[in-house]
Amino acid sequence: MESALKLDVGRARPDLRFAYSRPGLVTFKSVDAIAVDDAPGSVFARVWGRSIGPARSPEDAVHQLALVGADRLHVYPRDPESVTDLAPWHAALGVGLPGVAAGPATDGELVADVIVSASADEPAWLGLHRQDANHVAAPGALIAVDVPADAPSRAYAKIEEAIAWAGLPVRTGDVALEIGAAPGGAVMALAKRGVEVFGVDTGELAPNVRAMKGVHHLPIKVGALRWEQLPKRVDWLLVDVNLAPQVALHEVGRLMPKLAPTLVGAVFTLKLNDVSFVAELPVLAQRIAGFGFQSVRMRHLPSNRKEVCAVAMMRQRA
Ligand SMILES: C[S@@+](CC[C@H](N)C(=O)[O-])C[C@H]1O[C@@H](n2cnc3c(N)ncnc32)[C@H](O)[C@@H]1O
Known part of the structure; x- marks a missing residue:
């Protein structure tokens, strides 16, 4: 739905200019500073927040996130349909950011997003958002639903x-x-x-x-x-x-x-x-x-x- 997202953001947020994208991640540039509670610019955005930038390694992510004072840590795959190894990121961030819990965010919390690629050659992307009614509490907005085997449709x-x-x-x-x-x-x-x-x-x-x-x-x-x-x-x-x-x-x-x-x-x-x-x-x-x-x-x-x-x-x- 990336093209729908870009059209929608173009309509609703003319202050933003498309910058860079990979499947599952779309970034925009803004002349003005973007607040962590910036309202989502499109219904097609699963998670919407302020970009911090790329992290070359889990240690680099720890280094960058240590200063932001996040209450919550969300580590998730850039492309949910890919096989992405999140374990090294969870391990390093768990040790490097003690007291910053993983799991669903509650309203008002400052959430650090760590968006991990399936390819080891590609950096992870770091971002920040404030949890509110516009954001799904689960990491990456990946709502877990157990669909029974005999359900007749999606x-x-x-x-x-x-x-x-x-x-x-x-x-x-x-x-x-x-x-x-x-x-x-x-x-x-x-x-x-x-x-x-x-x-x-x-x-x-x-x-x-x-x-x-x-x-x-x-x-x-x-x-x-x-x-x-x-x-x-x-x-x-x-x-x-x-x-x-x-x-x-x-x-x-x-x-x-x-x-x-x-x-x-x-x-x-x-x-x-x-x-x-x-x-x-x-x-x-x-x-x-x-x-x-x-x-x-x-x-x-x-x-x-x-x-x-x-x-x-x-x-x-x-
Ligand atoms: C996406 S499917 C619905 C899936 C369904 N909600 C489920 O949970 O499995 C769309 C349905 O709309 C029905 N449909 C299309 N035109 C209709 C109409 N005029 N009146 C009633 N049903 C209609 C089709 O028969 C089709 O079963």
């Missing part, structure tokens, strides 16, 4: 990542409606959490998902879905339909008057047919907010391909 990981990233208060006994539910990865994840799920899709749910407690299939197109077919209470709306976002949102708009009184929140997977589409993300966020949601946040999650996740909250839960 959407199992998508919904779990959305719940973890946005801290969604999904509870046993909740009711969810998913538009574009087949073959049922997300339905499975929610049913495992004790949620009753109504899946709208002309396609079939996988038999193992269909057989789960609290799973219902409405085998129709969303355009044919009538208010009377919806359950009395819907806490969560999921939209993961293979339709252009404006078309999908049009259908959602038709259902919203019925859903809004009980809805807690919604998770939209917005399909991006080509990267130029990033220019429309603010318009889509506004359109979603126009349904009466209090907040709309977007992010390209690790399991998203050419799509972006938008989480919208209708009301707070105690």
Whole structure:
């Protein structure tokens, strides 16, 4: 998604100039100093922070980071799909920066990022960011999801990542409606959490998902879905339909008057047919907010391909 990221940063942060990139790492130059709590310039950035620069060795990283006063240390591969040996970096930094813990960051902590290449010939890149609601707590924003072997689609990981990233208060006994539910990865994840799920899709749910407690299939197109077919209470709306976002949102708009009184929140997977589409993300966020949601946040999650996740909250839960 690097080209989408560059377009998005170009739109949202004209003060930044593209500088250097390797797969998984993109850097920009700025005339002004960048603060450690600089707000992410794109929904496609997994981690966003101020660059310190390259470190030629673990000892060099210790030397450079000893002075920055970090509370937390995040060591992670530049390219998560590569086989990267992090052990020498963890070992040297663990000894060289005593008291700077690894593991998920808590809000307000100053996090030192050590971005390691799979190739020993390439330096690691060092950066700093302040942990806040714009940053995923896990090192490298790599949200760990255990996808069961019998999950029928990667959407199992998508919904779990959305719940973890946005801290969604999904509870046993909740009711969810998913538009574009087949073959049922997300339905499975929610049913495992004790949620009753109504899946709208002309396609079939996988038999193992269909057989789960609290799973219902409405085998129709969303355009044919009538208010009377919806359950009395819907806490969560999921939209993961293979339709252009404006078309999908049009259908959602038709259902919203019925859903809004009980809805807690919604998770939209917005399909991006080509990267130029990033220019429309603010318009889509506004359109979603126009349904009466209090907040709309977007992010390209690790399991998203050419799509972006938008989480919208209708009301707070105690
Ligand atoms: C990416 S898949 C959904 C994956 C699913 N969320 C899961 O967890 O496995 C998109 C789905 O949208 C469905 N779809 C496309 N157009 C639709 C429409 N007009 N109404 C309902 N479903 C539709 C397709 O049949 C397809 O199953």
